[in-house]
Amino acid sequence: RKEVEQDPGPFNVPEGATVAFNCTYSNSASQSFFWYRQDCRKEPKLLMSVYSSGNEDGRFTAQLNRASQYISLLIRDSKLSDSATYLCVVIANQGGKLIFGQGTELSVKP
């Protein structure tokens, strides 16, 4: 089983749509959870951390279910500028190394 597994993409949606990304992780001892965004041929950039209580940042909402080892990201009212690959990222131990999922590509069309 992959350490971090994401929905295969790509997701093609019209502007204004709501889109949801799902992610599962295999290590139940994982400590920290994040969503990163990666534009084509660029470095990953932190979008948001994910907390057990769920958290929201503008149009973005992240949820964590530790029992199911499941993480989600919801984007509401999607914009053209949201087009990117979304990476689910987990830290499994105190060393701080990031474990990345394969990423899900999102393409928002006019």
Added chain:
Amino acid sequence: EPEVTQTPSHQVTQMGQEVILRCVPISNHLYFYWYRQILGQKVEFLVSFYNNEISEKSEIFDDQFSVERPDGSNFTLKIRSTKLEDSAMYFCASSEYVLAGGWQETQYFGPGTRLLVL
């Protein structure tokens, strides 16, 4: 806003040659990392470095790889004898501190060095 910088942005080398990839982490950061991303694949951890020594390394980080912090600002990744399969984007990252229990301050990534081994 402070940022991680990497040089060169692109490097082309012949198989068997040594390459050194350079990174300047954010100045008050204490933890440094190298990751790589082969084209079309996921980002993979290579090594973490703290207090002038390796904290953790992956299976990818074999004897051909080494890291060094030669002065107070640079953090380098050396590949001694490059192979075709070393062709990838190499990202340096740094973070301010790691809290006990695994929670961690954000890792900031540099723009990457694209390495092509011919």
